[in-house]
Amino acid sequence: MSPNQDPAHCGHCSECTYDCCFSSRDCGNNQLFGLLSPEELHSLMDNKRQIRFRSGETILKQNTPLTHLVCIKNGMAKVVSEGAKGKNLILEIIKSNNVFTVGGSIQNDFRHFTVAAVTDVDCCFIDTNRLYNLLTRNNTFSIALLNYTNEQHLKMMNTLINLTNKYMPGRVADTLLYLKNVVFESNPFNFILSKQELAEMSGMTKESFIRSLKEFEDSGLIRHNRNAVEILKENELMEVSRNG
């Protein structure tokens, strides 16, 4: 059986096809791992560990040493900034076939965010020393990683800036549009995330988020029940996002 059909704990997967981190198809990682020769890819991956996390489990914990980077093979995870007094901020949802390097230098650093599984998640842990080694050997790869992390950081910063600049309706609109267009890429889409988590993506309390959602429903912008949301008037929602 190939490791792809057996995503349970596999420890040291010498026969892995690497497709958890290097899909031949759509995957955004191609801009990164696609630059590596088979030998280089092997040097990076041959001691990686593939691990299954259950929904809700913490994959990486803020403030712990940064020793591995993580590729999500399948499932969905959230990137959380844990603030004082239990105030969490969800900065990003990571989907299948995405590396998560962001949130630290490569070496001698700690994790600046927590990553937790939102669904069951299969992922690979890759040694940062191997990554660093590869960087010293493949300059194109270094430059690609530089661009990749810049992009990631700017996205997260943009999210944060929106959170500090906008009123609640604008922030809720942002969250809904992000879920529809980036995370689930469908309309209607299911609520895999709890209201609490959606609130943490929008920088507000659960109660406030629910109230905002209800107002959108009342004014016909969306329709929703316990399990799903449908965006009915995306243009108007984008207008709200632009702050009104």
Place this chain on the structure above:
Amino acid sequence: MSPNQDPAHCGHCSECTYDCCFSSRDCGNNQLFGLLSPEELHSLMDNKRQIRFRSGETILKQNTPLTHLVCIKNGMAKVVSEGAKGKNLILEIIKSNNVFTVGGSIQNDFRHFTVAAVTDVDCCFIDTNRLYNLLTRNNTFSIALLNYTNEQHLKMMNTLINLTNKYMPGRVADTLLYLKNVVFESNPFNFILSKQELAEMSGMTKESFIRSLKEFEDSGLIRHNRNAVEILKENELMEVSRNG
């Protein structure tokens, strides 16, 4: 006369000693430009332009094409995120001998922030194509830049997270401690920045900032007049920063 004593417009400074971007002493840029050979440094700098900006002038404008990076030779500048409806957020104060690359990939990108002079500023504009060229030739430099931009981004993100997580007193405390310990490195320190700008560093209105400052004065944490602030009880201010 060397360009160092003549920081006015100098255009194409073939005889420049590069110390605007490569100080032999304390400068944080050493971790970057210190890695370059004289030839490499020359290839980066030989067509750079040194320009003087007057206090208040815009050096780089958000959303314009990213064609050059900027080194501050002397003076102080602010990094501003210009939001909709004139809501500005000052993310960072840049001092002498610091590169500002942050806020974009190296190529084919636009500026994600505005940079404006807070005092009179002498700075050099360096072609990003030259930088990119150097990256392709010097891997150590690529890795150093990767680490440098990661650091910068994380600092800014930390600032933003504080702005979204904390109440006003905590944010004002953060701003004051940042000014004392990072920007001016003295106590008391002068108000070069206007109250409006200090408020934009703290994510609030000018009026709210002033009120907060007054409360700190009343409870003996600081002393201030129109021109300067002195932090009297730094420990207590740090306590406020940790949110109370």
Place this chain on the structure above:
DNA sequence: ATATATTGGTGATATATATCAATAAATTCT
């Protein structure tokens, strides 16, 4: 299937913060 815990939802109220208006002080201009 029933009990128990968790999540979703609503209203009343408190609090943080912005806005508006008015004046005072400082700076710049002529």
Place this chain on the structure above:
DNA sequence: AGAATTTATTGATATATATCACCAATATAT
């Protein structure tokens, strides 16, 4: 030096948002 403009300050008020308390609905365990 005096007028005009900008910046700082204060108070009164409005608004956005959080908190608290409570119940309904769903999921989970026994």
